[in-house]
Amino acid sequence: MKVLVTGVKGQLGHDVVNELRKRNHEAIGVDIEEMDITDSASVENGIKSAKPDAVIHCAAWTAVDNAEDEENIERVHLVNGMGTKNIATVCKELDIKMMYISTDYVFDGQGTAPWKPDCKEYNPLSVYGETKLEGERYVSELLERYFIVRIAWVFGQNGNNFIKTMLNIGKKYDSLKVVCDQIGTPTYTYDLARLLVDMIETEKYGYYHATNEGDYISWYDFAKEIFHQATELGHTDYSEDKLTIFPVTTEEYGISKATRPFNSRLDRSKLIENGFTPLPTWKDALNRYLKEILYSKTY
Incomplete structure (x- = not known):
């Protein structure tokens, strides 16, 4: 199978391309230099020249706080909304299956019940969430052969993330404060890439939620x-006698530009119902990831 992957420079796109090649699929990874998703002509040329059997759309504006800046809002809508529409339009014309990577931010994060993948009670609280929801709607309205996969709390080798931030801050200070009232589950892109390729190899279309297995936790628990x-x-510099972590509420931590969801619990049961192998537990994923980055000092 030939698969075009957008956002190849990002954490997830990078791992998806590697996973496809590992299985002897032909992976074509593109980023803005090869295909500007905001330019419909560039998208049409890029997809039609590649002639893929499927598109996995990982590219997105993911700088959540910067998305709230007045000078960026139009661009964020262009990337996350219209960029996704441009890809879905060509996929429809060529009858190509499409996978769109979305986010828990399409919900308002209220309550404590895990969000079901087929829940339609959208109420995004941020520009990022609004624009990712726009992308979802374009995909679902234009296409019949589509996967919409929502993820949360992503970490991977290729880029910055919460784990790398914690390791770097933990080196510099003997105490730090971490938010304790935002609840969810981490997602390791290496594990997620395996699942996404499992999915794109099938015709089991629809909405899915995918994070690593394990208990729902706070950012404080994760830290x-x-x-x-x-x-x-x-790495004993991070031991409890040298580093103290204090739990604080989102309000105590300080106001960020973008409103974060308190409830990022995603119900993953549909994966098993449809015959997909769930991701390993987040503690297992964290252990494998730490061994990689601590050994190679890539943080």
Whole structure:
């Protein structure tokens, strides 16, 4: 199978291309230099010249706070909304299956019940969430052969993320504050890429939620486990006697430009119902990831 992957320079796009090639699929990774998704002519030329059997659309504006800046809002809509429409339009014309990577930010993050993948009670609280929802709607309205996969709390080798931030901050300070009232589950792009390729190889279309398995946790819980595992791996600078972590509420931490969802719990049960292998637990994923980046010092 030939698959075109957008956003190849990002954490997820990078891993998806690697996973496709590992399985002997022909992967064509593009970023803005090869195909500007905001330019309909560029998208048409890019997809028609590649002639893929499927498109996995990972490219997006993901700088959540910067998306709230007045000078960026139009561009964010152009990238996340119209960019996705441009791809879906060509996929429709050529009858190509499409996978769109979305986010828990399409919901308002209220309550404590995990969000079901087929829930339509959208109420995004940020420009990022609004524009990702725009993308979802273009895909679902234009296409019949589509996957919409919502993810959350992403970390991977290729780029910055919460884990790398914690490791770097933990080196510089003997105490830090981490938010304890935003709840969700982390997603390791290496594991997610395997699932996405599993999915694109099928015709089991629809909405899905995909994160690593395990208990729902707060960012504070996640930070504690990061430092605990790093210490276990021999990096004693992160041990409890040298580094203290204080839980704080979102309000206490300080106001950010974009409103974060308190409830990022995503119900993943549809994966098993449709015969897909769930991702490993987030603690297992964290352990494998830390071994990679601590050993290679890529943080």
